[in-house]
Amino acid sequence: MPEDLNQGLIDFLKASPTPFHATTSLCQRLETAGFRRLDEREAWHTEAGGRYYVTRNDSSLIAFRLGKRPLLEGGMRLVGAHTDSPCLRVKPQPELQRHGFLQLGVEVYGGALLAPWFDRDLSLAGRVTFRRDGKVESQLIDFQQPIAVIPNLAIHLNREANQGWAINPQTELPPILAQVAGHEPYDFRALLAEQLTREHGFNADAVLDYELSFYDTQSAAVIGLNADFIAGARLDNLLSCYAGLRALLHADGEESCVLVCTDHEEVGSCSACGADGPFLEQVLRRLLPAGDSFTRTIQKSLLVSADNAHGVHPNYADKHDGNHGPKLNAGPVIKINTNQRYATNSETAGFFRHLCLENEVPVQSFVVRSDMGCGSTIGPLTASQLGVRTVDIGLPTFAMHSIRELAGSHDLAHLVKVLTAFYASPVLP
Structure with a gap:
């Protein structure tokens, strides 16, 4: 299973040298799985159990599977990632x-x-x-x-x-x-x-x-004496896009599930198709009746913002807090920042940790050193736009924002497993 997932990721990376190509690659895989494309300029006709996707600017995508339970009753399970890389x-x-x-x-x-x-x-x-x-x-x-x-x-x-x-x-x-x-x-x-x-x-x-x-042009590859690593361009954050896609394709039909892959995260997300723009809210409002239904549904929903985390580098271990050094191949990382650079709180972190424990997925935590600045993700932006509860997570990597990054070869399977369980979860916090 990890080998198949890793090869699938390698193929996806090869087909996705730009956000435009990444979005096209996602669309092709969704259509093969029976998802139907919607046009924002046309009227939409959706139904329970239906599978749909919509793109904007050819570089951002929202795919959703409407569950059998009404949105107003069960809320939505959202996974967010981004298509762009430095x-x-x-x-x-x-x-x-x-x-x-x-x-x-x-x-x-x-x-x-x-x-x-x-x-x-x-x-x-x-x-x-x-x-x-x-x-x-x-x-x-x-x-x-x-x-x-x-x-x-x-x-x-x-x-x-x-x-x-x-x-x-x-x-x-x-x-x-x-x-x-x-x-x-x-x-x-x-x-x-x-x-x-x-x-x-x-x-x-x-x-x-x-x-x-x-x-x-060098292809991504599984490397290392014991094939412990996967090296390639644009792991930040096409790795999370691919993991979210695989989880969505395996989601059952009971709950409503959404995958959000937006452009421009690396430059602040402030665009018509970025996480700090109106794309997600405008799509979701078209799925809900008028009135207070939108707010009520959002308050019953949860977003998992999936973006890569910093693994503890053996040559630079002092760049991490001593108690918070995520390791490669030790599972997804819950990212926490008291100054809201990440949108995680104790409830959302606890729920994600519970999902990992229930599904035998190892889980870790990351907090930046108190004397260093902290990066951010689409999590706080989406949370502030929608008011949706959010947990920021990601797989640990080395060389983030390099032309060739490094992740653990077993971690993709961990992430897909817990995101699949999230999409199927009948109860949210």
Whole structure:
């Protein structure tokens, strides 16, 4: 079972180099399982026992399974995660031709660890908007092959490299794509038009705009002497998206279950499709009658906000509170912060711990050191938007926000098991 889940995650990561591709991958798996797509611009006709999903901006998704029990009686079981990861985004006019090399200007998206981006085989993917036959359309593209690299400067020319140096994202991060002769200006949009033809078989009249990200072409893999780890890009937070999907697909039909995978968490979630925007509330209000039914249902509901946690690193153990150092392969972590950087309280933490104990899933706790700042998640944002009770949890990982992160190879099965039990739970606190 863990092996099948891990391979499924590896396949999902490979198909999901950007939030757009991740959302498409989720949609394909949902449709295969019998979920029906809803359009926000149309009237909805849903029924008890029905399975549905809706997307926004092609990069956020809400999937739900309406249970046999009325929403007003049983509430909703929600699992939340996010589709985006720190990366390098191509600028609108990116062409750089310097010393015979073609490069692209990039902007850093989110709080990326920049050093690991050097000396990696990079490809490019995302959404392209274009004009064809007088109409504006959009399509996803993925070059798949390594087409770029950001070479390090040799240590002979940077003797202080191993003492640490500040990376300048403006001057040191533009990837190299090719050598070019002469000074004829290069047209990046022409390259995108060619890629649209290769992938989709049509000719665009003009490429109008795009949202494109570089990514590492090395596949995720189970690694380690005893296959203890899974290494790959975008584990934060596609790992949680995949775990939530697997749990939703195995949910029984009694309770109403929701999976929320939103974009833009890494940059604050403040967007039309982010957790600090109206997407989730607008979808849920369409499922409930008018009046006080919405508030009553929300107060009978619970959100599990699933986002990766910091595992205690053997080389940097002093970065953790001595009593709160989550270990890889020791189960999901309940994340707690008294300043509300996480939305967990004693009731929601107790309920999640109870679920783990009932289903023989190991569980851990994380509290940041009192002399360090604390990150946050979609949990507090969703809780403040909806007023829904929330517990923040996640699987422990190393190298969060690196181009290649590391998790325990047994933990995905732990998370899927407890989330499946959560979706089936007949009683919430």
